[in-house]
Amino acid sequence: MSGTRHTEAKQPLRFSGIAASRGIAIGPAYRYERQLLYAEDRKLDVSEVGHEIERFDAAVVKARQEIEKVRRVAEQKVGSSASAIFEAQMMMVSDEFILSNIRQSVKHELKPAAFVVDREFSEHQRMFETGDNPLMRERVDDVEDIKQRLLRYLLDRKKWLSKIEVPSILVAETLTPADAILFARSSVLGFAIDGGGITSHVAILARSLGLPALVALHSASQQIEAGDMLILDGERGELIVNPDAETLREYEQEQSLAVGTSSITEAPAFESDFAGARTQDGHAVRVQMNLEFGSEIAIAEAERLSKSAMSGGSQPIGLGLVRTEHFLLLHDDFPTEEEQSTLYRDLADRFHPACVTLRTFDVGGDKVLSGSYHEDNPFLGWRGLRISLDEPDLFLAQLRAILRASARGNVRVMFPMVTTAEELVRALEFLEQARHDLRIKEEPFDQNMPVGIMIEVPSAAIMAESFLPMVDYLSIGSNDLTQYTLAVDRGNDLIAGLYQDLHPAVLRLIQMTADAARRGGKPVSICGELGSNPLATPVLIGMGISEMSVVPTDVHSLATRVTLLRQDECKLLVDHILDNAVSAEEVKRQILHFLVERELIDRFSQTALRTRSGARMMKR
Amino acid sequence: MIRRTVTIRNRAGLHTRPAAAIVKLASKFESEFFIIKDGFRINGKSIIGVMTLAAAQGSELQLELDGDDEEAAANVLVDYFDKGFEEE
Numbered sequence: 001m002s003g004t005r006h007t008e009a010k011q012p013l014r015f016s017g018i019a020a021s022r023g024i025a026i027g028p029a030y031r032y033e034r035q036l037l038y039a040e041d042r043k044l045d046v047s048e049v050g051h052e053i054e055r056f057d058a059a060v061v062k063a064r065q066e067i068e069k070v071r072r073v074a075e076q077k078v079g080s081s082a083s084a085i086f087e088a089q090m091m092m093v094s095d096e097f098i099l100s101n102i103r104q105s106v107k108h109e110l111k112p113a114a115f116v117v118d119r120e121f122s123e124h125q126r127m128f129e130t131g132d133n134p135l136m137r138e139r140v141d142d143v144e145d146i147k148q149r150l151l152r153y154l155l156d157r158k159k160w161l162s163k164i165e166v167p168s169i170l171v172a173e174t175l176t177p178a179d180a181i182l183f184a185r186s187s188v189l190g191f192a193i194d195g196g197g198i199t200s201h202v203a204i205l206a207r208s209l210g211l212p213a214l215v216a217l218h219s220a221s222q223q224i225e226a227g228d229m230l231i232l233d234g235e236r237g238e239l240i241v242n243p244d245a246e247t248l249r250e251y252e253q254e255q256s257l258a259v260g261t262s263s264i265t266e267a268p269a270f271e272s273d274f275a276g277a278r279t280q281d282g283h284a285v286r287v288q289m290n291l292e293f294g295s296e297i298a299i300a301e302a303e304r305l306s307k308s309a310m311s312g313g314s315q316p317i318g319l320g321l322v323r324t325e326h327f328l329l330l331h332d333d334f335p336t337e338e339e340q341s342t343l344y345r346d347l348a349d350r351f352h353p354a355c356v357t358l359r360t361f362d363v364g365g366d367k368v369l370s371g372s373y374h375e376d377n378p379f380l381g382w383r384g385l386r387i388s389l390d391e392p393d394l395f396l397a398q399l400r401a402i403l404r405a406s407a408r409g410n411v412r413v414m415f416p417m418v419t420t421a422e423e424l425v426r427a428l429e430f431l432e433q434a435r436h437d438l439r440i441k442e443e444p445f446d447q448n449m450p451v452g453i454m455i456e457v458p459s460a461a462i463m464a465e466s467f468l469p470m471v472d473y474l475s476i477g478s479n480d481l482t483q484y485t486l487a488v489d490r491g492n493d494l495i496a497g498l499y500q501d502l503h504p505a506v507l508r509l510i511q512m513t514a515d516a517a518r519r520g521g522k523p524v525s526i527c528g529e530l531g532s533n534p535l536a537t538p539v540l541i542g543m544g545i546s547e548m549s550v551v552p553t554d555v556h557s558l559a560t561r562v563t564l565l566r567q568d569e570c571k572l573l574v575d576h577i578l579d580n581a582v583s584a585e586e587v588k589r590q591i592l593h594f595l596v597e598r599e600l601i602d603r604f605s606q607t608a609l610r611t612r613s614g615a616r617m618m619k620r
Numbered sequence: 621m622i623r624r625t626v627t628i629r630n631r632a633g634l635h636t637r638p639a640a641a642i643v644k645l646a647s648k649f650e651s652e653f654f655i656i657k658d659g660f661r662i663n664g665k666s667i668i669g670v671m672t673l674a675a676a677q678g679s680e681l682q683l684e685l686d687g688d689d690e691e692a693a694a695n696v697l698v699d700y701f702d703k704g705f706e707e708e
Binding site: 088091092095096097098124127128143336391393394 | 636
């Protein structure tokens with residue numbers, strides 16, 4: 001066993017993966033391996049039966065205790081919505097029908113409890129898999145989890161260690177959501193996972209837990225021993241094993257810088273009269289937040305930031321994008337109108353008077369409910385507004401819930417994945433129907449609730465002009481726009497390098513959208529990750545984007561960058577880039593040159609380090 | 621013994637939450653309760669059993685109840701199915 005032995009002689013190794021959750025972690029490796037257990041058959045002696053059944057009952061009690069514990073931790077860590085997964089598991093492990101079947105088989109067939117448990121649960125798993133309700137297929141893993149818990153006890157295997165004694169970086173081939181939750185409770189510094197993609201449940205949980213994570217590391221875990229010193233770089237997507245002293249020192253410095261300056265108590269760059277910042281030549285940029293995840297923790301954090309801006313004398317910061325589908329993440333299906341209305345109204349109240357932009361469900365593609373049925377090309381398939389238009393009851397319920405939350409006048413609605421003008425026309429008809437329903441019920445709502453669309457499909461960017469008369473604002477979703485423009489799935493680690501959000505093709509589409517909006521006299525915002533990229537700030541300002549919505553931790557650094565720039569200069573930079581650059585590399589070079597010329601590079605680096613974003617590009 | 625035919629009305633089908641609710645409702649009654657789908661017969665008081673039906677929207681199921689309170693149990697259960705599991 002290599003244990004915590006860390007010798008000087010070990011050669012440094014580097015692995016690249018996908019940065020799924022930001023930040024830098026430095027610490028020893030903790031190797032997590034969960035082997036699947038199988039049970040052997042044998043013939044019991046009649047005298048063994050009583051004891052065997054006692055062991056089985058004890059295993060069930062043990063499993064219940066464990067699941068209850070996970071449920072409680074989940075509730076504490078990510079809110080009660082997350083614990084629903086584990087409630088269902090609890091009912092399954094308490095299923096008296098299955099349990100008594102197992103006892104009967106042990107007794108009459110004289111088979112070991114472990115063997116019967118394996119057989120009985122596996123049989124049900126097969127039925128889940130072959131049923132015609134796709135939602136249930138996802139439940140196979142829950143049953144596996146229960147089966148493994150029982151087997152572990154019956155086969156006298158060690159308890160899965162979901163506790164780390166020394167602060168460590170967890171290294172594993174795969175990790176279940178339950179594992180992530182449990183490890184987050186002890187001193188885990190970050191997750192380094194062989195499998196997964198940026199949208200996997202583990203990635204999402206890591207982000208909401210605020211722990212750095214790398215996924216898609218291929219077979220890195222096989223080459224890492226327990227106790228190896230690791231640097232997990234959630235900015236550059238790199239895992240460094242047994243780094244040399246100099247690298248370690250550099251990272252420790254960067255880490256302390258990031259930690260030391262991320263505090264929001266620093267002098268805010270916000271203007272006193274609105275939630276945003278002004279460029280040196282006086283152009284206003286409104287800064288807003290994206291709400292990533294439907295957990296109480298994420299909402300409370302955003303609320304705290306919003307209020308802190310207000311206490312600094314500016315307006316509270318609003319929500320430029322609320323991904324409503326994230327509230328569904330841990331549920332089996334869509335919440336009712338009543339549940340949604342409560343949820344949305346609560347958000348609107350907490351952020352009042354700041355604006356809350358509710359985007360209607362954007363499921364499908366990479367999102368949570370993608371397993372509902374099989375599509376050859378889910379990203380080009382049934383997703384976003386397309387699903388809503390095909391499911392009128394669902395869509396109307398959501399629109400009514402959003403309208404009901406709008407009564408205090410600070411709610412906006414936004415449609416995702418709009419591809420053609422006809423779709424928008426139909427969506428607006430539904431909205432009118434929802435308004436009509438509420439009028440009949442005499443429910444109060446904002447008659448002038450602003451309506452906007454996401455520009456994230458190239459066709460919508462090209463045809464932006466045709467949508468403008470029907471909407472109040474446009475919002476550019478840079479992540480999907482990049483994926484669709486460059487035909488690259490950034491969750492696919494084989495081609496993730498092709499995901500270049502500063503590619504001139506993407507920038508030209510953003511420019512077309514911004515130009516159309518300006519001609520139509522409507523505001524245009526950006527709510528993709530491009531807003532957080534320090535290099536993109538001068539470009540977006542130069543294009544005349546008047547509103548940027550970023551993850552809550554990035555709002556202050558973005559505002560700071562805005563105050564350092566002049567819009568007229570940024571405009572020239574953009575013209576130059578769009579005229580000349582033919583690759584993302586060239587775009588970056590030109591922006592860096594622009595920043596160096598203005599002696600802004602150091603201050604930009606600082607804003608990048610402060611939130612630990614974009615540090616790689618800035619470092620070069 | 622009585623049998624009633626019901627249809628899955630809600631969009632998400634017979635998933636975990638309604639499965640749990642059905643088991644809870646049925647457990648209040650003494651009668652034995654089975655659900656039959658495509659010739660497949662499962663114990664309606666077993667959550668894993670009900671989940672394995674994995675019935676999608678539009679599926680037809682037969683509820684079979686046997687016991688002293690079968691009539692009352694059938695009414696409660698059929699009502700819950702008819703209301704689309706109170707989801708829409």
